[in-house]
Amino acid sequence: MTFSKACSCWKLLYQWSTSWVKKNSESDGGHPRAPDETSHARKPSVVYTCGPCGGAGGGERDMGADPGTRILKVMVRHGLAVDAIRIMYRRDGRDEWTDWWGGRGGQLAEIVLDDERDEYLAWISGRYGICGGYLVIKSLTFASNKRTYGPFGVEDGAPFKLDGGGQRIVGFFARAGQFLDAIGVYTA
Numbered sequence: 001m002t003f004s005k006a007c008s009c010w011k012l013l014y015q016w017s018t019s020w021v022k023k024n025s026e027s028d029g030g031h032p033r034a035p036d037e038t039s040h041a042r043k044p045s046v047v048y049t050c051g052p053c054g055g056a057g058g059g060e061r062d063m064g065a066d067p068g069t070r071i072l073k074v075m076v077r078h079g080l081a082v083d084a085i086r087i088m089y090r091r092d093g094r095d096e097w098t099d100w101w102g103g104r105g106g107q108l109a110e111i112v113l114d115d116e117r118d119e120y121l122a123w124i125s126g127r128y129g130i131c132g133g134y135l136v137i138k139s140l141t142f143a144s145n146k147r148t149y150g151p152f153g154v155e156d157g158a159p160f161k162l163d164g165g166g167q168r169i170v171g172f173f174a175r176a177g178q179f180l181d182a183i184g185v186y187t188a
Contacts, residue, residue: 047170051184053160054128055135058177061101066091067188069170071121072113074142078152079106081131081138082180087172101176111142111149119146121169124185129157136179 045067063069072095073088084102088095113119126140139153162169164187171186 045188047186047188048165048167049173049184049186050162050164051160052173052175052182053126053162053184054137054175054180054182056175056181057134057136058102058175058179058181060173061098061176062173063087063089063098063171065171065186065188067170068092069186070115071169071171072115074111074121074149076109076111076140076150076152077102077104077106078109078139080154081136082106082126082140082153083178084176085140085172085174085180085183089171098172101174102180103178105178109150109152113144114146117146119144121164122166123161123163124169124183125159125161126151126153126183127155127157127159128182131179134177134179134181136181137183140180140183 047065047067068091070090071087072090075086077083082102083104083106084100086100087098113121121142122145123143124140127138128135129138131138137153138157139151139155141148141150141152143149162183162185164185167187169185170188172183173186174183175181
């Protein structure tokens with residue numbers, strides 16, 4: 001089986017804008033006025049995808065993409081490979097968890113981002129290779145704007161890096177079964 005020695009790919013996911021224009025029929029004859037600070041205009045935001053890197057096995061997992069999402073915690077189960085991950089995030093003022101993406105094996109590690117110091121994930125890197133006859137994620141390292149966490153798993157196989165390019169990682173998508181088969185990120 002052959003596979004690429006590095007993984008780095010970017011795609012524009014979507015662009016959204018929520019702006020509305022206030023009308024004032026007395027001062028401008030009913031024509032829309034350009035948005036200003038009183039028109040509740042929001043600047044467009046762009047969300048990008050990077051990845052996925054890894055194998056094609058397992059089922060699809062996706063926490064969705066929203067530029068306002070904040071990653072709070074990442075839990076990783078790891079041993080000879082990355083068995084599973086689970087992400088806690090804040091979206092629309094609510095804290096939520098994804099399901100476990102992957103199997104139940106391995107030891108547990110937890111990454112807690114410092115909300116007080118505005119810590120956010122900036123990139124993840126790792127390696128993918130063969131484990132149990134499947135092409136899976138063998139190791140993961142997470143880096144925030146403050147520090148690095150990991151590596152989790154075994155540093156063996158083809159390297160990859162999913163870099164936010166100066167932006168925040170605001171979400172994850174993956175393929176998972178018995179292990180974490182592949183992983184990708186959303187950035188904004």
